Amino acid sequence: MNRKHLATRYRITDGKDFRLKDYSPDDTWKLKSKEDAHKWLEEGLARLSDLQDRLYAQNQWSLLLVFQAMDAAGKDSTIKHVMSGTNPQGCQVYSFKVPSEEELNHNFLWRTAKVTPERGRIGIFNRSYYEETLVVRVHPELLAHEKLPSRLITKNIWEERFEDIAAFEQHLARSGVVIRKFYLNVSKEEQRRRFLSRLEEPAKNWKFSTGDLQERAHWDEYMKAYQQVVRHTATEHAPWYIVPADHKWFTRLVVAEVILETLESLDLHYPKVDKAKRKELAAVRLALLKKEAKV
Numbered sequence: 001m002n003r004k005h006l007a008t009r010y011r012i013t014d015g016k017d018f019r020l021k022d023y024s025p026d027d028t029w030k031l032k033s034k035e036d037a038h039k040w041l042e043e044g045l046a047r048l049s050d051l052q053d054r055l056y057a058q059n060q061w062s063l064l065l066v067f068q069a070m071d072a073a074g075k076d077s078t079i080k081h082v083m084s085g086t087n088p089q090g091c092q093v094y095s096f097k098v099p100s101e102e103e104l105n106h107n108f109l110w111r112t113a114k115v116t117p118e119r120g121r122i123g124i125f126n127r128s129y130y131e132e133t134l135v136v137r138v139h140p141e142l143l144a145h146e147k148l149p150s151r152l153i154t155k156n157i158w159e160e161r162f163e164d165i166a167a168f169e170q171h172l173a174r175s176g177v178v179i180r181k182f183y184l185n186v187s188k189e190e191q192r193r194r195f196l197s198r199l200e201e202p203a204k205n206w207k208f209s210t211g212d213l214q215e216r217a218h219w220d221e222y223m224k225a226y227q228q229v230v231r232h233t234a235t236e237h238a239p240w241y242i243v244p245a246d247h248k249w250f251t252r253l254v255v256a257e258v259i260l261e262t263l264e265s266l267d268l269h270y271p272k273v274d275k276a277k278r279k280e281l282a283a284v285r286l287a288l289l290k291k292e293a294k295v
């Protein structure tokens, strides 16, 4: 079994003919159980830690991981597990909620653009500017609150947003931000089970909000909106991954593998020390050995 398939199997770089229904939420490729995945995940997280160290030291590329999904698909827990092996100093996680008054007073990319990852860092968006073509599309009344001049709100607005997002991602890619986008593909039935456990287990109660049930009622509209997102914004430099999400252990494995494969493709290395610098370091070392304060 070649684990590279885990990354490529769910990758969309050209969304033209993309259909969400071709992707099964309960797929686990050739793996049968959590135990099958366990060793891979352990090994993977160790490699991730080493690669992140190089990414940080090299200080040129950065990685932006975008997570989108329906409620209870496992965004939070996937982020938590996959990043458990990384150095917090090199990671920046942002969760995007209902926009604030200040955010609504700016263009829709503003709040995300100002927190794109610095060079050498891994940035995680838990939801993103894609919400502007998802929740806002499913609930057009939200658009009315966005304070846009009315003549700019036309039937083309979603196409225009896709264009803006694509241009933004192109710009980031050309600046050294490597983008990977994950749609955690949970089934409606599995969401029902997870909602029930949020209601039945006291420790999970806090995760449930009645609004989640209202969004569930719009399931088919969301699926259509997600399909449109992938059709319009999957590219070579910013691919979408349609990650099966009915089995959390498998979701984590696929996401970890994509991150590893991406970092491995960057040829990350520690900055080279030139001759003059080596000489300087040798002199400092000697001074320290002699317990001298000055070189």
Ligand code: AMP
Residues within 6 Å of the ligand: 071, 095, 096, 097, 098, 099, 127, 128, 131, 132, 135, 136, 142
């Ligand atoms: P959660 O991630 O479950 O804490 O919920 C955050 C909520 O914020 C979700 O219901 C999102 O749909 C909503 N949200 C995120 N971005 C936007 C946006 N740009 N416009 C409106 N609602 C949003």
Ligand code: MG
Residues within 6 Å of the ligand: 071, 072, 207, 212
């Ligand atoms: Mg929620």
